[in-house]
Amino acid sequence: MESPLNATSPFFLLLFLLLTLLQVPTPCISDPNPLQDFCIPPSPAGKSPGCKDVSAVVSDDFFFDGLAKEGNTNNSFGVGLTQASVVEFPGLNTLGMAIVRIDLAPGGLNPPHSHPRGSELVMVVEGTVLVGFVSTDNVLYQKVAKRGELVIVPKGLVHFQKNMGKGKAVAVAVFDSQFPGVVSSPLSLFRTEPAMDSQLLAKAFRVDGEVISGLLSNFGN
Numbered sequence: 001m002e003s004p005l006n007a008t009s010p011f012f013l014l015l016f017l018l019l020t021l022l023q024v025p026t027p028c029i030s031d032p033n034p035l036q037d038f039c040i041p042p043s044p045a046g047k048s049p050g051c052k053d054v055s056a057v058v059s060d061d062f063f064f065d066g067l068a069k070e071g072n073t074n075n076s077f078g079v080g081l082t083q084a085s086v087v088e089f090p091g092l093n094t095l096g097m098a099i100v101r102i103d104l105a106p107g108g109l110n111p112p113h114s115h116p117r118g119s120e121l122v123m124v125v126e127g128t129v130l131v132g133f134v135s136t137d138n139v140l141y142q143k144v145a146k147r148g149e150l151v152i153v154p155k156g157l158v159h160f161q162k163n164m165g166k167g168k169a170v171a172v173a174v175f176d177s178q179f180p181g182v183v184s185s186p187l188s189l190f191r192t193e194p195a196m197d198s199q200l201l202a203k204a205f206r207v208d209g210e211v212i213s214g215l216l217s218n219f220g221n
């Protein structure tokens with residue numbers, strides 16, 4: 001009788017087939033699903049663990065009007081950012097999403113920054129906005145988008161939005177994270193606490209110390 005461990009046996013052929021199938025790259029991977037419909041954090045917002053008792057959950061837990069109002073763009077960048085992450089809108093807890101309203105004055109810029117925990121989908125609602133991001137190969141991908149048009153910013157990559165029109169511009173950005181986090185490229189180098197060594201920065205940017213001193217003082221360091 002043929003041994004089941006013979007290399008040409010149906011057992012091995014099946015195993016071979018199975019291993020071949022398993023090597024097909026998995027095309028889609030998703031976040032784990034929550035085990036309940038929702039998990040409204042008990043107050044204070046987003047800080048305490050666990051969920052509010054379902055009997056205490058009300059419709060207002062799923063409602064947020066903070067993005068209805070225009071953001072204040074009266075600052076050196078000409079940008080107003082109004083966030084609805086789990087911090088401002090606790091109802092987002094466990095749902096893997098957040099949204100930001102971006103108001104841009106004429107010439108306004110949302111300076112280069114990245115979100116360590118979320119990809120971003122930018123939709124222009126009003127005006128004309130240049131949206132760009134840089135890959136880990138330092139390739140700059142950028143598009144000018146108008147009302148209703150979308151631009152993707154993949155997770156963790158440095159990106160910006162700039163108003164290219166004559167009037168104000170408005171965009172919304174949605175994230176696949178309830179708390180995507182923000183790392184500002186300029187602030188993470190020039191307004192740290194304590195300040196980063198200026199000789200270190202001068203070497204990194206291939207400039208002399210005075211250029212760095214100027215940058216540090218620009219950002220209040």
Ligand SMILES: *[C@@H]1O[C@H](CO)[C@@H](O)[C@H](O)[C@H]1NC(C)=O
Pocket residue numbers: 074
């Ligand atoms: C903008 O901000 C500056 C100071 O930060 C203030 O003096 C000025 O009145 C503000 N302008 C408007 C239109 O709010």
